[in-house]
Amino acid sequence: MIEYYTLMHRGGRDDYLDNVYINHGEKLTAFLYYGSSDRTTEVRSNEAKLAGAVVSGGRGRPFDEIASDVAMYMGNESEYLLIRISNEEVMIDSRGGVYAMIAKKGDVRRLPNGLMKLDNGDRIVCGTTRFYKKLTKPAIYTDAMISFSSEEWMDFMVCRISEQTMLSEGNLTAITFIVRNDEIRIKE
Amino acid sequence: MFDQWEALSTELRTAIVAALALLAVSLFLAVWVGYNWVKRKKMTRASGRKDNGELLSAEIAYFHEKGKRDKQEDSFYISPVDEYDKNGLVVCVSDGMGGMRFGDEISHDIVNEIKGMWPLSFFGNEKTADDIRKISNMICSKYDFQGGATLAMIHIYNNYMNIYSVGDSDIILIRDGQSTILNPRQNYVSYLVKKLVREGKETQDAYINSKSRALVDFMGNKDPRVIYTTEAMKLTDGDVIIVSSDGLTDAIPWNTLAKYNHSGARKIAYTIKQTIKSKKIPKQDNYTAIMVRMSRGVV
Numbered sequence: 001m002i003e004y005y006t007l008m009h010r011g012g013r014d015d016y017l018d019n020v021y022i023n024h025g026e027k028l029t030a031f032l033y034y035g036s037s038d039r040t041t042e043v044r045s046n047e048a049k050l051a052g053a054v055v056s057g058g059r060g061r062p063f064d065e066i067a068s069d070v071a072m073y074m075g076n077e078s079e080y081l082l083i084r085i086s087n088e089e090v091m092i093d094s095r096g097g098v099y100a101m102i103a104k105k106g107d108v109r110r111l112p113n114g115l116m117k118l119d120n121g122d123r124i125v126c127g128t129t130r131f132y133k134k135l136t137k138p139a140i141y142t143d144a145m146i147s148f149s150s151e152e153w154m155d156f157m158v159c160r161i162s163e164q165t166m167l168s169e170g171n172l173t174a175i176t177f178i179v180r181n182d183e184i185r186i187k188e
Numbered sequence: 189m190f191d192q193w194e195a196l197s198t199e200l201r202t203a204i205v206a207a208l209a210l211l212a213v214s215l216f217l218a219v220w221v222g223y224n225w226v227k228r229k230k231m232t233r234a235s236g237r238k239d240n241g242e243l244l245s246a247e248i249a250y251f252h253e254k255g256k257r258d259k260q261e262d263s264f265y266i267s268p269v270d271e272y273d274k275n276g277l278v279v280c281v282s283d284g285m286g287g288m289r290f291g292d293e294i295s296h297d298i299v300n301e302i303k304g305m306w307p308l309s310f311f312g313n314e315k316t317a318d319d320i321r322k323i324s325n326m327i328c329s330k331y332d333f334q335g336g337a338t339l340a341m342i343h344i345y346n347n348y349m350n351i352y353s354v355g356d357s358d359i360i361l362i363r364d365g366q367s368t369i370l371n372p373r374q375n376y377v378s379y380l381v382k383k384l385v386r387e388g389k390e391t392q393d394a395y396i397n398s399k400s401r402a403l404v405d406f407m408g409n410k411d412p413r414v415i416y417t418t419e420a421m422k423l424t425d426g427d428v429i430i431v432s433s434d435g436l437t438d439a440i441p442w443n444t445l446a447k448y449n450h451s452g453a454r455k456i457a458y459t460i461k462q463t464i465k466s467k468k469i470p471k472q473d474n475y476t477a478i479m480v481r482m483s484r485g486v487v
Contacts (some may be wrong), residue, residue, distance in 0.1 A: 006383075009385060010388060012416075013250070041241060105419070106348055106422030107421075107422050136363075136368045138368045138370060138421065141421055142351065142370045142371070142417060145418050145420075146371075146415050146417055146418070155378075156372050158385055159377075159378050159381050162381045162385070164389050164390040164443075166391045166392045166395070167385065167389075167390050168350050
């Protein structure tokens, strides 16, 4: 089972220009669009919606197919992250200022595009560069390791950002994931 | 058999004895190397680290100063440094809650209990957290909410660190020119921020609330939430960890502490202490801090 929690906050702006689309299949697929990026020259919400529709309707489709369809809809300047995660592995395709980090074995590392094996208890956060801006790696790691849930992990990180910005410096978008394959199964 | 041995030339007999002795020594060395390899592998697996074969040394310094308060309500503990290789290092600071009775006694009781727990199992972090909760419950029974204290504690072992925290004392890591408070403060601000975020609002109101610094959990509370790391953090050469009461971060903003990262723990402690003194803050709280500087080299 993949436990996750999503943050979508306007961050003191009139509009929320980022977006998150999630497909709850056997493997969870999420698309995180960074529409509020300072590098974005024009709002491409329509493209993001189309790409989001690909993700939302992409249950059972191979990750590579979804990734190439999403890339087809998104402009070259668009910044986004596509992730598919299960108990065993994670696949990532990210462009621009959205990326994933994994908290594991004492450290936090940025996940490259491609496939990586996962273990029970692994914790992954995907976010925009604005979300990460006020967070250090030790902060992300400790918050991950003291949290009971993906929601609490997000709360701890948001509290840190809040202390420095009052959440008034633009849209904040992120997702936290925890791999939980130690569910207790009751034998009938 | 003996006759056959006697029949051999002296040179041959010497050569056979030497060969047997060499074989015995080789066997002993092989067993010894194998044993140590397995032992090291087990330790590496247990700590979850890839072994680079080097244990970082920990240099420790501290200050324990009374501010403008009537009593010194901070207490601290540093585990025996000569056991660093074997059991690691535990340091903690407990800050008695001001304005309440027994703050000094309670913080003293807490560090004494922690001292009594030494040596702690590094991998039994859940049990340690549970033991800390029991200390809090014991204080709750003894003082019946007429006082309380915070607790900030670290356990360093084999280049890894676990943290434990109840209340709002600080565990600060200085690394790569940046300082980070590792433990979240269990005060009302956290609750207000969470509420405002859920409502999609900005969070200025959380910080201007008159009760924002009130603790929502503390030692002396019944069954407090003990914050602790379920998986230890890896430490690196040059890391500085400061465990302190909030008298330090009230006087010096935590995000400026990285500039005090000098080459030695003593110098860091001295500079920070002098900076606080020189500020002459009229209502300066008591301030206690333990600095641990990790570096390559001999302990």
